[in-house]
Amino acid sequence: MSEGDDARSAGNHPSTFYGVNLGLPEGAQRPEDVPLVCTSIQEVQAAVRTHKTARFKQFTCRELAAVYSGQRLEPAEPTSPAAAPAAAAGGEKPSPFRNPTRPEFQAFRSLVEHGDEAAVAAAVERNPRLLVSSGDAPALLREGPRHNALHLAALHGRPAVCRRLLQAVAEPGFFRILYPDDEPEVAAARARRVTDLYLNVPTKGTYETPLHLASKLGHVEVVRELVRHPACKRDVRNKFGETPEQVICKQSKGGESADAARQLAFLLQDPYYVQVLADADGCEPPVLAPPCSPQQGRPVGESPVQSPDST
Known part of the structure; x- marks a missing residue:
């Protein structure tokens, strides 16, 4: 891959995500015009400009940003739009631990x-x-x-x-x-x-x-x-x-x-498990199901073995 390809790939896949928590009261519906995850500071500014109780954090993972946006936060002072770029430059609240030498x-x-x-x-x-x-x-x-x-x-x-x-x-x-x-x-x-x-x-x-x-x-x-x-x-x-x-x-x-x-x-073989199927009342002897890998999956309670009545 060339340097140009790398740049285009990076542009298509942002590495910085902003979680925007609107600080809504319990039970309130989140407005559809405010995404859970923003990828630009302009989107963040728009959100905090229209929602005075909004807070945000910068993340390197979309999942973490979405979790932050949807969680319940304690009331805090509103974030002003003008302060958004400065806060974003610092990213998340700093950890109490310094980077090692x-x-x-x-x-x-x-x-x-x-x-x-x-x-x-x-x-x-x-x-x-x-x-x-x-x-x-x-x-x-x-x-x-x-x-x-x-x-x-x-x-x-x-x-x-x-x-x-x-x-x-x-x-x-x-x-x-x-x-x-x-x-x-x-x-x-x-x-x-x-x-x-x-x-x-x-x-x-x-x-x-x-x-x-x-x-x-x-x-x-x-x-x-x-x-x-x-x-x-x-x-x-x-x-x-x-x-x-x-x-x-x-x-x-x-x-x-x-x-x-x-x-x-x-x-290094693929792992597998064998289910032991038995009646809840213990009237019938247990039956061993065929080996099944975790990737195959099977709904809980679904038997891979036909019962005598179904034949």
Whole structure:
């Protein structure tokens, strides 16, 4: 893709979204002329000009902006149209945590690479910005290949650190610490988005997710930690069109790669479940339904097995 194509693509897909909360009384209907999500400051100004109780925030995710627009807020001083551009320039209310310095990022990277789980947890507790940048994206610990902490933990085979990192970013409470003014719904949306980014964003150049890195190096326990998360995508392809399953143990070291390959092949299979169907009164023996993947889905209570009466 050329630079011109990149520019056009960026123009078609805005990266900044404004949630506009009108501060309406409970039960009041939102006017149809005010969208839940705005993509320009001009739209924001129009909304706050006609609705004196309106407030807004800037987001990098449309979902978060929509959640903010629809939630119930405590009454506040009205926002003047003239103040809108100045407030937008600052974005959301600043987090109480400052951005780490380069030496702090380097020290944190060393902790991750060496698998010091307790020290990693302590560092994140002191400053959550070591994991999440001001744009609600995974903080980069290596600029060139664009490695975040999970990439590095997967690369170096640190399952305990992987577990600790994912537990942190998947917890809405983590984002309530970063953004104390957030409503629970907004914090939960942030957690879902950042967890997805940590699990599935590829590296620069080779386009490998943490799952690719752990699989090709034969890190069985890291893969186990990653695939236990429903948001982990097993079908992402790298630069060469390969899924994590197709790169199993390609760069594995040691004499146990055959056993690791068998375990990884099992872990990277599509998950499935088997329903046990039984009468509520227990009069009939239970029946096992055929295996079904989560992607197939099936309405609750719908039996895939015909009853004797229906034949």
